[in-house]
Amino acid sequence: MTTILVTGGTGTLGRLVTERLRSDGHEVRVLSRHSEPYAVDLREGGSGLDAALAGVDTVVHCATTQRGGDERSAANLIAAARRAGATHLVYISIVGVDRVPLGYYRSKYAVEKLVAESGIGWTVLRATQFHDLVVQMLRALAKLPVVVLPAHASDQPVEVAEVADRLAELAQGAPAGRVPDMGGPEVRTFASLARAYLGATGRRRAVVNVPLAGRTYRAFRAGGHLAPEHAVGEGTFEEYLAGRFGHREGGRRRG
Template sequence: MVAGSTLVTGGTGTLGRLVVERLRAGGADVRVLSRRSPAPYGVDLRVGKGLDAALEGVGTVVHCASNPRGGDEDAARHLLAACREAGVGHLVYISIVGVDEVPYGYYRSKFAVEKLIEESGVGYTVLRATQFHDLVVRVLAVLAKVPVMLLPAGLSDQPVDAGEVADRLAVLAGGPPAGRVPDFGGPEVLSFRDLARTYLQSTGQRRALLDVPLFGRTYRAFRQGGHLAPDARPGQRTFAQFLAAHRP
């Protein structure tokens, strides 16, 4: 275990707050860094101002902050430079399964961040996970706003529980740098039609389902399963179980 405090970036987000809870439950001294945190931890990583103060005395960073709209690479450069300056011994990064397979802009950015971390000189651990149950629910909720749910034909997903990923990150943060570790996937690979049916049953809604074929390199990579980890299923909580506990 690396000595010093643990700083969690994006510590108020869906995953970050769960990681903070797990680390504190294990007795770690945890700092929560986000744009909304009070000084000195209210830092915008895309700018980087204030990182030196936030990282003083920190031995481990769990990097959960991310923005699909852009800025992840700049944020990583600022964070890594500050980590080197502060002598941080371990950076744990949560990435996404398929970032090297699916030519989607956000995935490419996450993969670029992985490369920056690998080349940074900072001790690191990278964990890739499949999509969270929460995200799948948000997508299906939007699709269900009309009488006919339009679903991407031939597409499957492997949703995973964010709490289980947080458990894994907390364990990794308590150990030494391990490089790229095995992917973390949900317990089931389900078609979007099956996911939609499960969601509708849970919410008591009735919708017609229509599979719509899409086109392009990104869709083809998703359809071929580039975002799945069928041989790595440490997650236990199914999509149906998640919905039962979190009624949309």
Template structure:
């Protein structure tokens, strides 16, 4: 089986992916700042050549909303070129990076473009937001007496496990280019998801749907972050919450 390097391999998505790849018999290298085997910070690139040496496939899951993803991707591309063995660099992106002018989304789009222009074989998968992110957003807002959530923003959350399954399928020596998007099975407004989360966690709080300003908010209101024609996910938010509760 081929050697596969997973960046961000100790994160929520990366951990799930690594488990699947190893179960399939692959030689998997886990790269992250906290990895015991390949502790690499992609923003400075130290140790990256050792991690990529002899790897045939790289699945790039590492990402930071605080910035620097474009720099990290540039270093990863350079290391993959130096390795000379990488035939497929798989990248997980976000639905709407070309439709919602949010800073983080713009950076993710720039990473896609860097990969496409790299001369390497690449596979790009865009997904909608994870169930975990929706829960985290609501949980943070619920620390206040009234729960403020953006008015009119619809979200189509998907299970991390289903994205990991798809990435495991794509982690082949042969690249696939831009593959069809992945979206969750249901679309509701963030306040509606918030109510479901609060009810499931036993909190009786009032949700305040607040209109926001700016082009990014307008992009979300237009549904740029949604892919209803690719609602391939099967795990609902209610099922996610039930499993989380257990």
């Protein structure tokens, strides 16, 4: 039996990874800022982090924040993992972190480099956006009478449970370096996703596509965050919506 530490183990992805690994018979420790007995702020490190890693073979690093500090957190985690003699570090990243000049993406890419240069056996998986993140964005946009979306832009949402399964599989294997990306089953325009969300939640809103400017928009418009050649996910956006909100409209929207 392997002892595995999952950082961010109470989050949307980390919780599912933890469940998968435990169901496979592994001893799993959950590290997060508020989860005892391993309540640790990775940005601070310290003796609590060393205690969490004592005797750990594999680390699955899911903890992240868009408020900054991911690089410092990763550096502290890697240093502690080396001290503990961990042999495998698995990191979940995002498709396009090397192509989209968004601050959060740049931070994730920097962490990838830290992992690769850590001196520990490593595996990095990049995935497209989770369904629930797309819903969070659309919910915020739908608060206005008109849903304003970036024109000529698409997304490829993936089911988080499928990403968790893949991460658990990778954690139980040998270090594999950068593995193939994991994308959702369909590349969809934002307008198509918005209409599906509005139908599932019973909202009536006009959807307007507006051209934007800037390098980040151009990178998204060019599909830098997509992985159509790795559309290995199976759960569709409509299936996610039906499971979360109930089925209000039939059919699948494409485009």
